[in-house]
Amino acid sequence: MASLTVRQLDDKLKTLLRLRAARHGRSMEDEVRVILREAAAQADRGAGERLAAAARPKAQASSRAAEDGPRVVLIIGGGIAAYKSLELIRRLQERGARLRCILTRAARHFVTPLAVGALSGEPAFTELFDPQSEFDIGHIRLAREADLIVVAPATADLLAKMAGGHADDLATTVLLATDKPILIAPAMNPQMWAAKATARNLAQLAADGVGVVGPNFGEMAERGEAGLGRMAEPHEIVAAVEGLLQRGAALAGKRIVVTSGPTQEPIDPVRFIANRSSGKQGHAIAAAAAAAGGEVILVSGPVNLPDPPGVTVVRVETARQMFEAVEKALPSDVAIFAAAVADWRAESPSASKIKKRTGATPSLKLTENPDILASVGHRKTARPHLVIGFAAETDDVVANAQAKLTQKGCDWIVANDVSPESGIMGGDSNTVHLVTASGVESWPPQAKDRVAHLLVERIAAALEGAER
Ligand code: CTP
Secondary structure, eight states: OOOOOGGGSOHHHHHHHHHHHHHHTOOHHHHHHHHHHHHHHHHHHHHHHHHHHHHSOHHHHHHHTOTTSOEEEEEEOSSTTHHHHHHHHHHHHHTTOEEEEEEOTGGGGTSOHHHHHHHHTSOOBOOTTOHHHHHHTOHHHHHHSOSEEEEEEEOHHHHHHHHHTOOSSHHHHHHHHOOSOEEEEEOOOHHHHHSHHHHHHHHHHHHTTOEEOOOEEEEOSSTTOEEEEEOOOHHHHHHHHHHHHTTTSTTTTOEEEEEESBOOEESSSSOEEOOOOOSHHHHHHHHHHHHTTOEEEEEEOSOSSOOOTTOEEEEOOSHHHHHHHHHHHOSOSEEEEOOBOOSEEESSOOSSOOOOBTTBOOOOOEEEOOOHHHHHHTOSSSOOSEEEEEEEESSSHHHHHHHHHHHTTOSEEEEEEOSGGGOOTTSSEEOEEEEETTEEEEOOSEEHHHHHHHHHHHHHHHHHHHHO
């Protein structure tokens, strides 16, 4: 093979090369190496593109060509759910996203860089110290040249590394080096999800503003195992991605007050009256409203959930405390009452523990709690533009919700069937009817996160319509 030295190049080329090398802080020889490497990679990529194009339906290929779509870095962790990430790549591309994919070492046991590269249309990134990709792009550019970073599946190990700020491979280094929003889709065995260490790491990540989608309840890869730990479905992750990318858009400049969870009404210092509300739907609404750019104040009764990212949380126990906190949080553009407020409280809670005495069953005298929704709905001054209540019903769901709409002076009621057979109380999905003065819309059963996003979309559209 003939050899070529810089000295043999013509003067004009030499000057251009010198300028380019100086700009990049490299020697002229190194600059030539980079140029040749780029040219070779380009040729390779062309082949990859052709492979990807062949694997893609035509419409998808053309939508992926859109140069102005959001740039998403997808980090694929090492779990059996990694196979779903291949579908996630396609789904994100269908929405016009441009993808760069990183595979952890463990992920390569489940999916290959070739498959990921062929689907995403760019070689998959795997190594932190790979001179090839460091010259081409480098981990800092990977971290910065993105609108969003998605980790799916996010394994227990990846969560722990993220929470601890580790940077010992390409994935964790990119996650630490980014200033862009991060969304994780955890996937692991239910025991690992329930482990205290995982809960600690997740709480840390939520406090750091990392968005979380899932996990869902369902069958595990291990035969006969079921529980909470299944990765969210690709369409749910896409919805969460869209929510995060809209941050600062639909509800920008709007103040939204949300109530969530149960209330606890003391009987004595150790006993209380409460209900089965988990707070999942209310918290999901607060998260979706914040993701859409709203300034969200979440007034929450006692729940076992992490604080949604980007939301101001006011913790309360009783209905009267919730009422006070809502009054303090007003005025607002929108108020959403998803809490299951106890209708009654003990009239005179005992200051000391009520002792059991043979033959003497204590009687409990109840008194009514303030109706927070009705009070805000019927306000004459500083009433939010949109007051939305929930109706938890076990019978005649829609008829009861319609009655509540007028009784409580609200604009919309989100009605749901909370009979034990529905599995809605404490569950991850919900079947709701949106009841307004102009009619009833019945939404199909779907994840509570999805209900929250749809509701937020409707709220944004209603506010926009009102402003016009
Ligand atoms: N609500 C409230 N304050 C209360 C009771 C309810 O703000 N003291 C709100 C809830 O947050 C929900 C709506 O009112 O948005 C309806 O709650 P629900 O429990 O379904 O209705 P109730 O008014 O309690 O009527 P009932 O229990 O008889 O169905």
